[in-house]
Amino acid sequence: MSPKFASCPICGQPSQMKTRPFCSDRCRDRDLLQWLGDGYRVPGAGVTEDAQKSSDYGVDSDPD
Template sequence: MSERKSGTVEPLRPKRPCPECGQPSSRETYPFCSVRCKEIDLNRWLSGAYSIPATEEEDQGEDDQEPR
């Protein structure tokens, strides 16, 4: 077991830069640095600026299916 210094607390999450502005992230708005940056990101998702790429599989028509 590793020894810990008495009185020190390890953070739950490592500090990372805000994905919007690059400032250190805040615990209250993680992974963002502020409510402003958090809302900017949310607005981009809601307005369709961000999208998750998807591949559509070809639909099998009734003629292509095997009889049961």
């Protein structure tokens, strides 16, 4: 008996062992592009530009 896999999260076709959980390289690449292009986001409060700079460089935003 072969293992049963879930359907592809992009197109709904049966997933393949080689590209699991996707059905093909095409669907896997589409998912990657969604992540790289900010297509998937977690809802929440936005980050101000000053807060982003200070967290990126580990410095305070107040240069006293």
